[in-house]
Amino acid sequence: xxxxxxxxxxxxxxxxxxxxxxxxxxxxxxxxxxxxxxxxxxxxxxxxxxxxxxxxxxxxxxxxxxxxxxxxxxxxxxxxxxxxxxxxxxxxxxxxxxxxxxxxxxxxxxxxxxxxxxxxxxxxxxxxxxxxxxxxxxx
Amino acid sequence: xxxxxxxxxxxxxxxxxxxxxxxxxxxxxxxxxxxxxxxxxxxxxxxxxxxxxxxxxxxxxxxxxxxxxxxxxxxxxxxxxxxxxxxxxxxxxxxxxxxxxxxxxxxxxxxxxxxxxxxxxxxxxxxxxxxxxxxxxxx
DNA sequence: TTTCTAGTTTAGAATTATTATAAACTATAG
DNA sequence: CTATAGTTTATAATAATTCTAAACTAGAAA
Numbered sequence: 001x002x003x004x005x006x007x008x009x010x011x012x013x014x015x016x017x018x019x020x021x022x023x024x025x026x027x028x029x030x031x032x033x034x035x036x037x038x039x040x041x042x043x044x045x046x047x048x049x050x051x052x053x054x055x056x057x058x059x060x061x062x063x064x065x066x067x068x069x070x071x072x073x074x075x076x077x078x079x080x081x082x083x084x085x086x087x088x089x090x091x092x093x094x095x096x097x098x099x100x101x102x103x104x105x106x107x108x109x110x111x112x113x114x115x116x117x118x119x120x121x122x123x124x125x126x127x128x129x130x131x132x133x134x135x136x137x138x139x
Numbered sequence: 140x141x142x143x144x145x146x147x148x149x150x151x152x153x154x155x156x157x158x159x160x161x162x163x164x165x166x167x168x169x170x171x172x173x174x175x176x177x178x179x180x181x182x183x184x185x186x187x188x189x190x191x192x193x194x195x196x197x198x199x200x201x202x203x204x205x206x207x208x209x210x211x212x213x214x215x216x217x218x219x220x221x222x223x224x225x226x227x228x229x230x231x232x233x234x235x236x237x238x239x240x241x242x243x244x245x246x247x248x249x250x251x252x253x254x255x256x257x258x259x260x261x262x263x264x265x266x267x268x269x270x271x272x273x274x275x276x277x278x
Numbered sequence: 279t280t281t282c283t284a285g286t287t288t289a290g291a292a293t294t295a296t297t298a299t300a301a302a303c304t305a306t307a308g
Numbered sequence: 309c310t311a312t313a314g315t316t317t318a319t320a321a322t323a324a325t326t327c328t329a330a331a332c333t334a335g336a337a338a
Contacts, residue, residue, distance in 0.1 A: 019314095020304085020306080020314065020315070021305085022304080022305075022314090022315065022316080024315085024316070025315090042295095043295080043296085044294095044295085058316090058317095059316065059317045059318070060317090060318095061297090061298095061316070061317060061318075061319090062315080062316055062317070064295095064296070064297080065315080065316080078221045079221075080219040080220055080221055080238065080273050081219055082217040082219055082220075082225065084223050084224065084225060084294085084295070084324065084325070085223070085294085085295065085296095086221060086223065086295085086296090098261065098262065098265075100265065101268065107262070109259055113259040114255065114257055114258060114259065115255065115256045115257035116253065116254065116255055116256065116272075117254045117255070117256040118252070118253055118254035119252075119253060119274070120248055120252040120253065120274070122237065122274070122276045123237065123246070123276065125278060126237075126239065126276040126277065126278060127276065127277065127278075128274055128275070128276055129275040129276060129277045130274075130275050131272065131273070131274045131275070132272070132273050132274075132275070133255075133270060133271070133272050133273075134219055134270070134271050134273070135258070135259070135261070135267055135269075135270045136267070136268040136269050136270070136271075137261045137262070137265040137266065137267055137268060138266065138268045139264060139265060139266070158285095159285065159286070159333085159334060159335080160334085161285090161286065161287080161333080161334075163287070164286090181324095182324080182325085183323095183324085197288095198287065198288045198289070199288090199289090200287070200288055200289075200290090200326090200327095201286080201287055201288070203324095203325070203326080204286080204287080223295065223296065223323080224323085224324065224325095225324085225325085
């Protein structure tokens, strides 16, 4: 029944963003949002995890479409890196990352771990949406 | 004679990084570093600019190799973006960017414009290579 | 200076990530 | 139930980058 509650919740969530609650989108919602910790991923890793088990397969094109749709809807946040591959995060709140250049792993840094004492004013007509710090680390 | 001085300077710079001062590398050095303002670019734009005039052509492969070598040597810094294309900056000092989610444009923020009063300690065995702040802005 | 060699350049092929296409499918309004 | 606009899908196309291996060259050593 937890599952059925979640399903209903995700159906509503999707509807509220004008996204039809298809079985593919619901499967991806369950996978991405039905967890405690935040989740970092690329389309490649999401595709593997979603299609690992025997159930219904979701095509790669749909994974791309869905990630794009969920990002526009504000369910996911794109992470800035220097890699030629898009990284996404289920934590859409302002927060920060360690980026390990060796292992190419991203780790969350809680918002409270970093404090800024001076922030510039945004260009005219623009406002700050959020602020992210990436700390590149190496051995 | 300014040109010849620069040439000597770049020859030394390259030698000091164990990079042979080839004519291709020197041409790229002159183009990238012989300027007042810092320069943001992609491999695509650098290739066009370097090969625009009638002089010696530098192959695309060499542009890639050189940008990679200069980045490793610390002459260039890779910029964080969400685009699937690498951006580089001749300003290798710690500095920050506004990222406009609408236009997907990056703008420099001078390092003095941002002050951090609290920074987390890196995971065991790792050290901080650099730290970048990206401020996402929108209308 | 000449010779040798490791480093470098190059064109083109291969790979990787992403986007586009268009036909088949489906959620849902009426 | 039916019509239709939205969605999924396999596949092709595109774009950025990396790989490959042959030709070239800077600089050390003879």
